[in-house]
Amino acid sequence: MMSTLTVFYVKLLLVVVSSAVIWWGANNDSFWQKLQQNKQEKLAIWVSLILFRLIPFVLIYGVLQQTPRGDVPFFWGKATQAYQWKLVYRDFISFHAPLFAYLITFPLVVWYSSKAIVLLMVAAEALIIWMTYLAYQRRSQPDALKTTLLYTVLSGPMIMVLLGGQEDIWMWGIAAWMLLTYLRSRDDGFGLGIQFSMGLIVIKATFIFWFFPLWILLKKRWNFLLGMITIGVPSLVVLYAIMKLDFLMPVQMGTTNLLTPNLFTISRPWLTFLFGCLPTLTVFSWVGMVITLSASVLAVYRFRHFTLESTLPLAYLATYLAMSIFQPTSVGYYAFAYLLPLIMELVDWKKQRDVVFLLFFNLLLVVQPFIFTYINSPTYDDLTVFSQPLFVLEYTLQVLNVACFGWYLWQVYRKNVSPSQFA
Numbered sequence: 001m002m003s004t005l006t007v008f009y010v011k012l013l014l015v016v017v018s019s020a021v022i023w024w025g026a027n028n029d030s031f032w033q034k035l036q037q038n039k040q041e042k043l044a045i046w047v048s049l050i051l052f053r054l055i056p057f058v059l060i061y062g063v064l065q066q067t068p069r070g071d072v073p074f075f076w077g078k079a080t081q082a083y084q085w086k087l088v089y090r091d092f093i094s095f096h097a098p099l100f101a102y103l104i105t106f107p108l109v110v111w112y113s114s115k116a117i118v119l120l121m122v123a124a125e126a127l128i129i130w131m132t133y134l135a136y137q138r139r140s141q142p143d144a145l146k147t148t149l150l151y152t153v154l155s156g157p158m159i160m161v162l163l164g165g166q167e168d169i170w171m172w173g174i175a176a177w178m179l180l181t182y183l184r185s186r187d188d189g190f191g192l193g194i195q196f197s198m199g200l201i202v203i204k205a206t207f208i209f210w211f212f213p214l215w216i217l218l219k220k221r222w223n224f225l226l227g228m229i230t231i232g233v234p235s236l237v238v239l240y241a242i243m244k245l246d247f248l249m250p251v252q253m254g255t256t257n258l259l260t261p262n263l264f265t266i267s268r269p270w271l272t273f274l275f276g277c278l279p280t281l282t283v284f285s286w287v288g289m290v291i292t293l294s295a296s297v298l299a300v301y302r303f304r305h306f307t308l309e310s311t312l313p314l315a316y317l318a319t320y321l322a323m324s325i326f327q328p329t330s331v332g333y334y335a336f337a338y339l340l341p342l343i344m345e346l347v348d349w350k351k352q353r354d355v356v357f358l359l360f361f362n363l364l365l366v367v368q369p370f371i372f373t374y375i376n377s378p379t380y381d382d383l384t385v386f387s388q389p390l391f392v393l394e395y396t397l398q399v400l401n402v403a404c405f406g407w408y409l410w411q412v413y414r415k416n417v418s419p420s421q422f423a
Contacts, residue, residue, distance in 0.1 A: 002066060008370045011159055015366050018155035019359045025150050026349040032146045041145045045133060048152040049126045056162055057122055061115045068114045070164030076114035079104045089246040096250060098239060099202045100167075118165045125161050128173040132340055135179045139309055143349060151343050156362040160336040168337035171207050174199035175316045175341070179309065188308050189220030193227020201235050205250045209289075210319035213296040216304050217311045258379060260372060261398035264288065264328035269380040281328060288326040295322040299413045310417050313341045321409040325402055332401055335365055346411045361404045368397040 002010070025031070035044055060066050068076070081092040082101040088094050094101050107116035129148060136144040151157065160166040178195045182188055196214075199207040218224050239247040258265070264284050271278055278284075299318035303311040320338045324330050347354045371394045372378075378385055378394070385391045 002064070004370075004374075007069075007163070008374075011155070011163070011366050011370070014155040014159065015363055018153050018158070019362070021153050022150050022359065023355065025146070025153070026355045032143075036145065041137075044145065045130065045148055045152075048149050049129065052152045052158060053122050053126060053162070056158070057119060060162060061118065068118050068165055070160075070166065072114050072117055072165035075104055075117050075165060075167075079108060079117060083108050087243060089249045090243045094249065096204045097199075097201050097207075098235075098247065100204070103202065118162065121161050121165050121167055124167070124173065125157070125169055128169055128176060129340065131173065131176040131180055132344065135176055135183060136344055138180075138183045141344070144344075146349060147344050147347070150349075151340055154339070154343075154358075154362055156365045157336060157339055159366055160333055164333060166333055166336045167203070168334055169340065170203045171199060171320075171337050172316065172341055174203070174207070175210075175312065179312050182308050182312065187220065188218050189223030190227040190230075192218075193224040193229075194231055195227075196224070197228045197231035197235075200232065206323065209292065209323060210296065210316050212293045213300045213315040213318055214312065216297060216301060217306075217308060217315055219308075259329050259331035260377075261332055261368060261401040262288075262328055262330045263325050263402055265380065266395065266398050266402055269383050269385065272382050284328045288328055291326040292319070292322045295326065295409070299409060303415075303417060306417050313345050314412055314415060317341055317345060318409065318412045321405050321412065324405040325409065332365055332368055335361075342408060345415065346408060357404070357407070361408075364397055364401050364404060368394065368401055371397065 035041070061068070078088070078092050078094050078101045082088065083105045086092060088098055088101045092101075104117050104120060107120045110116070111119075129152065133144055133148045136147070141147075157169075161169075174195060178192050181191060181195060185191065196211065215221060215224075236247075258281055268278070296315070296318040299322070300311060300315050303314060317338055320334065321342075324332075324334060343358065347358050349355060371390065375390050375394060378391055380391075380395065386395070
């Protein structure tokens with residue numbers, strides 16, 4: 001098994017190679033024109049997924065026989081419990097929604113290995129990429145194919161799913177499913193409410209966050225709420241009947257685990273210096289939640305008269321970008337939850353500034369988590385940590401990460417939506 005440092009060097013190499021390919025792709029319009037003229041868009045996407053997801057998976061876990069890292073060992077622990085039909089929350093710990101642990105056991109029926117969970121994550125991401133492409137193609141976005149293919153090349157998501165086994169993009173998967181449904185039916189009521197509730201029982205509690213900005217954009221709000229209730233209330237009744245209040249475990253855990261980078265972690269040493277001591281993390285978590293929801297609602301409020309096809313992704317982006325900034329339990333890898341819609345909505349490949357900023361953001365997402373872990377995950381309780389160069393470097397990367405989150409949130413706020421997209 002490769003050492004942690006060797007894996008990091010491989011990640012850096014991937015960053016360099018993928019950045020070069022993306023820069024070339026962003027500045028080579030003739031290639032995309034030829035690809036579209038040959039009408040091989042769908043084939044191109046699946047070939048790209050094979051090249052940049054399936055083949056690397058086979059190389060990493062088949063040829064090199066690497067052991068899954070990141071969140072996969074934790075997923076494996078609860079998947080093996082769920083595989084024995086033990087009860088989530090009551091018999092084993094889970095940060096996720098009640099059905100998540102049971103869903104990740106499906107591949108174990110065929111292949112009883114933690115590598116099967118990584119393969120499931122790869123397959124799920126591929127499906128979500130495909131749904132996103134279909135949605136933006138139906139919205140007649142000119143660069144839908146180009147953006148989809150360049151996303152598959154981007155090293156950040158590639159590393160997050162292949163080496164980290166991250167599942168956060170599943171949240172965007174529900175949102176993309178909702179967007180596709182709306183594009184077919186032009187109905188944002190009952191059916192979308194049912195789909196939204198599926199995210200709450202399948203993925204994680206933080207999926208509820210984007211309900212608030214979404215609510216002000218809906219035209220059939222009460223029908224949507226009725227759809228949520230149709231799934232939500234029976235689910236809560238069953239959960240309470242089986243395990244009483246143990247099903248609140250993900251909510252309780254979500255306010256007690258300090259993660260990084262976010263506004264709290266970068267302000268922590270300065271706040272401690274100024275005030276001597278700080279309120280509990282739980283207090284900061286609830287305050288951060290209020291600010292997150294307020295910021296996301298304010299970011300999309302001016303879009304409330306536009307159609308949901310153009311505003312649903314903005315509500316989603318505003319929520320989780322704000323969460324990355326203000327929630328002290330947010331980690332940089334949560335960007336996997338919104339990188340795909342971010343690139344679709346906020347990156348103009350004709351603007352070099354957008355491309356450079358994306359590549360820089362991608363670099364930060366790969367480098368900062370490694371250095372943070374390498375120096376034993378410092379909490380920066382006071383200013384004395386800045387006497388060590390590695391700590392200063394990692395802290396600076398945190399600041400830059402949060403600045404990137406803020407810049408993209410600002411881009412959502414000032415996003416131009418075509419007047420033709422009024423409801």
